[in-house]
Amino acid sequence: MEINFKKKFGQNFLTDTNLLISIAKDSLVNKDTTVLEIGAGAGALTLVLAKTAKKVVSFEIDKELLPVLSQNLKDMDNVELVFGDFLKFTDEQILKKTGADFIVVANLPYYITSPLISRFLSGKLHPKSLTIMVQKEVADRICASPKTKDYGVLSIMVQLVADAKVVRQVSRKMFTPQPNVDSSIVKIDTKKTIQNYEQIVNFVKLCFLARRKTLVNNLSKQYTKQQINQAFTALNISLSTRAEELNPQQFINLYDFLIK
Ligand code: SAM
Secondary structure (H helix, E strand, C coil), X not given: CCCCCCHHHCCCEXXXXXHHHHHHHHHCCCCCCEEEEECCCCCHHHHHHHCCCCEEXXXXXXXXXXXXXXXXXXXXXXXXXXXXXXXXXXXXXXXXXXCCXXXXXXXXXXXXXHHHHHHHXXXXXXXXXXXXXXXXXHHHHHHCCCXXXXXXXXXXXXXXXXXXXXXXXXXXXXXXXXXXXXXXXXXXXXXXXXXXXXXXXXXXXXXCCCCXXXXXXXXXXXXXXXXXXXXXXXXXXXCCCCHHHCCHHHHHHHHHHHHC
16 A cells, blocks of 8 residues: 655654564563554554554554555554544543553654653653654653763653663664654653652753853842852752753752742
């Protein structure tokens, strides 16, 4: 069946069965797992996941893919396809389909990588893990350590509540059509929820407002000199520190101190 690939939806499909099987293995899917996939595409990853999982719920924005998906998934009775923009569904609508206990496995549409990750880490949706294909540079940012050039808001947004590591590099040649970037599979294991997650992420954004400036400088947009001095003294942070030098827990400590 011929596919009219749509760039605006980030349609770069996978076909290599070995790679698809490896991604499923990376996710640790098993017969008791419910998988949520964002972007079924032609159903290649969906099919491999469905062969192992208890259930796969797969969202796809492009209704024109229905014929090819029906054909490719015709033998599977544990796949629920949902057509529409994933980001427009409410948490309740999604949880009704997946139940509370699920994992995310997806070759993500890259234009919505950040909103998707933030949705999974901030709200009521709380997957046990996310095994996701993202642009290589984004993977490096997600997993970066403090004091490196890749460390920033995205790294902290993830590492505040999860452990993240790059588990696989994927060349651009593995996709059809071939994109002009390489990719990585990142495994994000959620480990906790924190109160005020969104407020803390906004606070981290303030800390990184001007990356080259000191934390004191960025924080002074919102806090008084006295508040900042007190917090830095109490938490043993030097006044010349830049945001990229703090680890995720230090951002939480600083936030907690400053809002008191
Ligand atoms: N899973 C398939 C594969 O690995 O070959 C396709 C992956 S492709 C990178 C991303 C898919 O996400 C496309 O099929 C695209 O149409 C779909 N998509 C893009 N934006 C979406 C959205 N907001 N909600 C649901 N699906 C979306």
